[in-house]
Amino acid sequence: MIAKIPIFSHTQRSFVEQLFSLMGKGKLHSAQMYARFLKHGDTDVLCEPQARTLFQEMLEHIDFSLPTLSLLKEEGEIVKFLLKYKDGLESESVVIPMESGITLCISSQVGCQRGCAFCETGRMGLLRNLSAAEIVSQVFFAQFCLKKPVRNIVFMGMGEPLDNFTEVKKAVEVLMDPGGFAFGPRRITISTSGVVDKIYAFIEEMHPGIHLAVSVNAATNKIRNKIMPINKQWDMEKLKEVLLCYSAHPRRSIFAEYVLLEGVNDTFEDAENLARYLQGLRVKVNLIPYNSQSRYPFAAPSFSCQEAFAKCLRERGYQVYFRHPKGREIMAACGQLGKRYSCNFGSN
Ligand code: SF4
Secondary structure, three states, X not given: OOOXXXXXXXXXXXXXXXXXXXHOOOHHXXXXXXXXXXXXXXXXHHOOOOOOHHHHHHXXXXXXXXOEEEEEEEEOOXXXXXXXXXXXXXXXXXXXXXXXXXEEEOOOEEEOOOOOOOOHHHHHOEEEEOOHHHHHHHHHHHHHHOXXXXXXXXXXXXXXXXXXXXXXXXXXXXXXXXXXXXXXXXXXXXXXXXXHHXXXXXXXXXXXXXXXXXXXXXXXXXHHHHHOOHHHHOOHHHHHHHHHHHHOXXXXXXXXXXXXXXXXXXXXXXXXXXXHHOOOOOEEEEEEEOOOXXXXXXXXXXXXXXXXXXXXXXXXXXXXXXXXXOOHHHOOOOOOOXXXXXXOOOOO
């Protein structure tokens, strides 16, 4: 039996080519079908009674299957949803309304091998990478099944996206394809804990408009080693080298993500060290007060301490923003994804 073509893994062009190589006809119809499904979410395409024979013949060669929804939780306008794949594993995604429109936070892996000390997903270990089709299906589900007009996509859900570079890159190509979802590069952000060799690959292979977010979280190796094991593989000096290389491109800027942990990385001296570390980079700093969870030995610093930290950076010329926890009650906030696996409840 010939394998069906998974529509979520393809750009319009490669979809049309694949289908043509199987059928030897129907280029125009397959391009239309792709656009109807991925641009407009028109799933009637699957059951049109009046579909012409060619259309029906094409449907037999295409895999349109979506994962099943296994959980959906809402807190105000924040929606967290879990999709279950054929092997029973699940990804978590979060819909977050922002001033600029709806942001969708998606997963690139089930679990994560990087083991950051403050992160729920890190406790799971890595169960497996998601395929490009599984990554894209999270966007399709939010946009067309939940009917959320997604404006921005951030790879900040479960997993280290750059540990799944090939599939993430493929998914980004599908999401940016003008024949389908047509997300502009500036509407996509990929977050990393600092996988240095893959940041070099990102510089070489990804569209320069796509944003890179880096979880810095400390300004010295001593502190970063304690909370982010990846720092023992690529220390802060190696990370700075690649970020300088990234910043050399005039269209590229970096979001430096910094989770504020009381008594760990939140002093005035830490802020000064961070300012020094970021010198020479085209960077905006996102400060994220930690989402306190009872079974972790961390807490968010006081409001005044958060403000003093931000002030120190601003006085040294940095643009600083706070990302305040959203979706805390439904375990959708930063560092909370993956709870479903670790405590049977029911992200860099
Ligand atoms: S913060 Fe990101 S890289 Fe670190 S363990 Fe969590 S998901 Fe993995």
